[in-house]
Amino acid sequence: MRRWLAPAVCVLVVLVALLAPWVAPYDPDALDPLNAYAPVTARHPLGTDDLGRDLLSRLIHGARTSLAGPLIVVLAAGAVGATVAISAAWFGGWFDALVSRALDVLFAFPGLVLAITVAALFGSGFVTPVVALSCAFVPVIARVMRAAALRERNLPYIEALRVQGFSAWHICLRHLVPNLAPLLMVQAAIGFGYAMIDLASISFLGLGLQPPAADWGLMIANGQPSILAGFPQQSIAAAVAVVITVVAFTAVAERLATRFSGDVR
Amino acid sequence: MTLLEFENLRVSLGDRPILRNVTLSVAAGEAVGLVGESGSGKSMTVRSVVRLLPEGAAVTGAVRFEGADIASLGAAGLRRMRSRDVAMVFQDPRAVVNPVRTVGDFLTEVLRDQGVNRADALRKAAGSLSEVGVDDASRRLAQRPYELSGGLLQRVVIAAALLTEPKLILADEPTTALDVTTQEEVVAILDEQRRRRSVALMFITHDLELAAAVCDRIAVMYAGEIVEILPADRLHTEARHPYTRALLGSRPGTVPPGQRLRTVPGVPQSALTAPPGCVFADRCPHAEDRCRDTRPAFRGSAACHLLEEVR
Amino acid sequence: MLEVRDLRKEFKGVVAVDGVSFRVAAGGSLAVVGESGSGKTTCARIVTGLTKATSGTVVLNGSVQMVFQDPYQSLDRRQTVRGCLAEVLAHHRKDRSRIGELLDLVGLDRALGEALPRHLSGGQRQRVAIARALAAEPRLLVLDEAVAALDVSIQAQILNLLVDARAATGVAYLFITHDLSVVRHVCEDVVVMSRGRVVEAGPVERVLHRPDHEYTRRLVASVPRPGWVPSRAVSRG
Structure with a gap:
């Protein structure tokens, strides 16, 4: 039962997001408006907000952007990060040194602050923070992947392929990338949780999606005045959704990580 | 006088056997070589002396040190035995020595723990270093492990092992990671110090010739069992167990160059995968039905049903 | 067939290989022996193109392949035996049907074709590595401590296999090793290296039985053998 809880929650959240209009x-x-601040009833399982919108429906629709954002971030950062990391590890020398220093510099910027600054400068919305955060996640993923790629590249089987006369392209695409893929997946899954929290924070600050969009971070922020009015359901429901999703994804990532770490040989 | 005694020692992890049956005694001051391939259980055998077994290992049979069953030792008794009576030397000295502390710190740690004052401990450490052939002891004491070569560091580890004047040294492949010329030197020192101090030695190696050179007796292990025990100087003339003979015969140099080496088919088995009867039955060229079904008892020097037939 | 002349390699100012020359005849078998830090592996890597020499020339008629020491890491862990050999055969435009022949040549059961490296023992993996190297039908095979990590009984199997494979294919060996008994068994000529330099070279028979150089003598004397007594005086220096 416990083994299946985290993966089940992940699947459930994703399904709910995909099927939002139907569920x-x-x-x-x-x-x-006549039904504003409705309490928890059978008609409104989580109640309604200050404008009388059904909170459960908003939470369900909010799952879409709340999941899509981090997904795009880890996909983009994973693709770019892995490419940068593998080419740095493969070519070595000054190219690797340059890439490593650049990653160190980028790494020194807190991703969230970078994303907030960019959003403040270039305007809020869905796209800007996601792009900014993707950039901020590249060094995080690339640093781990570079170390792994460097280890992998020096294994005798890669050297044997080089002696066989295979091209660098062939060796990287057919051997290096598939063998690094599990680690990349783990990194992406871990990054997913962080990206979700970061994007929720950006929305919370009003620099992400704008009302009336249903987004979990935004819902937490918009629920604030209602808390004073004695109706904390909106902020609490959205916050709980974020926490459960992040914990579930991170737990799955940890599980994958331990599984793949035994797969090295 | 018997110093150490294994009696029908069996070790298993859950339902996986690691050692199937080890019976062996080591006299005070005697050197016994434990020889075998990977998975034969030689490391596990010496580790059982100081109860360094994997978590959850179930032990039956007995290991007795100076007549006392090790299983009956309390925490204090075990600690005392580990720190005073028994010393260990492992394959990789770098894994044993704390990399950030000096050689002097490493050598004096146990003595200081036993209440020797710093100056005396350092003096003893320097003395011990020069006995194992490390020149310029005072400079070495101030150095850190990375400044020393593997061979030199292994000598430091041997010096540390001798410092507490143990009765038994357990050496687990102490020279496998070293070059041959360094190996000769380290082995010579170990041998010389052991004889001078009449310390008993259990020497684990996969190299029969090396074991024969530094030990009084040799125990050949296979798949968690000792299959043959014989005096080192009669290794080549009196080895009778088919596995021992296979090991001796499979070294290049036993046949003229270019000729085929005599090989054993298959791969070395572990205690888990070995057949229920004789552990070597599935690879033995002489095996008969009774070998596969019934476990052979030790007769004379070897555990084999076919000692008379196979000559 | 392979001629190495005046090879020199520096790593960040440290000389690893210094003025090394040797040659391997077609179908011949040359051992390069030495201890750690002697530069023998660097020579092997230069011959196979894995490392660039600082100066010197390598003339090679025909192709070269290599077998590495560590059987656990010299195969792609995701690739089956068959997949591994098929990839190499396709690359060298050879027929896939040779997979079976190659498995027979290295004494691997054909049924193991679908096995992944983690299902194989060290000796079996080394057989796969040898099959992969021979798939390209090289003229020269560089064996870098190829039997050092194996158990004694498995080592004997692989040495027999190497002797057989040379007889069957006519491939020449460049055998990098620290083990003199292996040298005696599979090689005709030997180059003894110490600290990046060749200290002695010649036929195995002569060099190992009547060594000229002090270092070779020490090396030969330090190998455990029947009646051997280790001495710390001999190896001093």
């Missing part, structure tokens, strides 16, 4: 009981943007 959500209401239109997430349908206003019903």
